[in-house]
Amino acid sequence: MTAGPYLFEDYPLPDGFKLPASYLELLAKGLPEIDPWWWLAPYKDRANYWAATLRQQFPSRSLVPFAKHGGSDDVACFDGSDMSGDPKVLYIHAFCSPGWELRGDAENFQKWLQNTEIEAAEFQAGDED
Template sequence: MAEFLTADNLPEGFEYPAEFIRVAEDLELTNLEPWWIFDGDQLRIRATGLRDRYPERKLVPFARRQDNDDLACWDLDRGDVAVIHDFADAGREQRERFEDFNAWLRQAVEDLIEFGDM
């Protein structure tokens, strides 16, 4: 069973969206190479690091890209999904935005198809 952030480690009022739980826990669809939905210690370490590196942002990470430092996160200030380039200078980390988890998932599947052709 996946080990996501607990209520103690999540921003107040945030709950994982039902569509994320369905994909990650119910279907166990966590390997979308090059994207990986991550959990456990890796997730806790990256979530803590994001808070330290980008204190002005309210981000909850849920996936990492294996071929670079991109992370998919819920952006609680904007109410969407942000792909950020972790470890970039603050203000230069933003890469992409998606309306919601399902929009990000569609792109992740496209990335999976493209990554397999490389």
């Protein structure tokens, strides 16, 4: 685990891409538990692994991964081609043939987080049965 959140300081992000302010604010406050997802920011090696793996597998896409689903090969990524400062979040399925990787999207990080928190609450409730 790194000392603080890893923001790809030594991994090249797409030119002109900025991490969304809502994501940076959450990092500053502390990341919530989102099981079955887990955050990449606390783990430099894992963050770099997923960034490099997705770049190699899907070179036509510009992806900035930030969370991984624990029960699948799905990775939540910012759309690195979106220079708005509030990029779409893409659900990317790793280790599939190019063209089949996009599993869905969310309008932005805030929307993704809302959906993921609902999923995490349902996941936790299912564990209590």
